[in-house]
Amino acid sequence: MMIRSYLCGLAAGALAVLATISSASGAAQTGASAMVAARQAGQIGERFDGYLGWAVPPPDTLRRQVEAINIRRRSLYANLAHQRSASPQEVAITAGCQLLARVAVGEIYMLNDGVWRRRAPGQQVPVPTYCGQR
Amino acid sequence: MRKPRFSRIATASAAAALCVPLTGCITVRAPEQPIEINLNVDIRQEVLVRLQRDVEQLIQQNPDAFPQAPR
Numbered sequence: 001m002m003i004r005s006y007l008c009g010l011a012a013g014a015l016a017v018l019a020t021i022s023s024a025s026g027a028a029q030t031g032a033s034a035m036v037a038a039r040q041a042g043q044i045g046e047r048f049d050g051y052l053g054w055a056v057p058p059p060d061t062l063r064r065q066v067e068a069i070n071i072r073r074r075s076l077y078a079n080l081a082h083q084r085s086a087s088p089q090e091v092a093i094t095a096g097c098q099l100l101a102r103v104a105v106g107e108i109y110m111l112n113d114g115v116w117r118r119r120a121p122g123q124q125v126p127v128p129t130y131c132g133q134r
Numbered sequence: 135m136r137k138p139r140f141s142r143i144a145t146a147s148a149a150a151a152l153c154v155p156l157t158g159c160i161t162v163r164a165p166e167q168p169i170e171i172n173l174n175v176d177i178r179q180e181v182l183v184r185l186q187r188d189v190e191q192l193i194q195q196n197p198d199a200f201p202q203a204p205r
Contacts, residue, residue: 036202047171048175049172049175051169080188089177094177094186097182110171112175128175130182
């Protein structure tokens, strides 16, 4: 009886470990795809200034992911700016032009009037005039 | 007038004792307000053109920072 319950405990423990491992790898996979899904759902979108943002504050987990990405972007912009003797803001604005240009239908975006809009089917993304002809 | 040796040692060890808890408390934190939105766009066309290609590469080479759905 004692041995049997001990074995049951072992099996349960092993199951718990397996469950943890599989959920952890699942979370790692969903990180990027969750971001893409959140964009397609219009929860988050690209801003003209080269960073991600939201019209309505999203759930905490998503908000933290977006903030982490923005911090990462800022350091990438700063590095490139340093290499090319430009300001981080100039690099970020240039990136903003390119990121706005690839906003898909149904996704939200913010131009330099500070207004969030959703790209409608058949509508071109109005890239700000300062971005120039591409 | 010189301080007695014992007093100098006592002062030094007191200073060291004070430093220990202080250094133990240093934490590194990400900025609270990471990125403010500045609506004033101040960029010259030539700068934008000059950076264009590098920025394109930056976006392509860092999919973690620029996640995009496969097209």
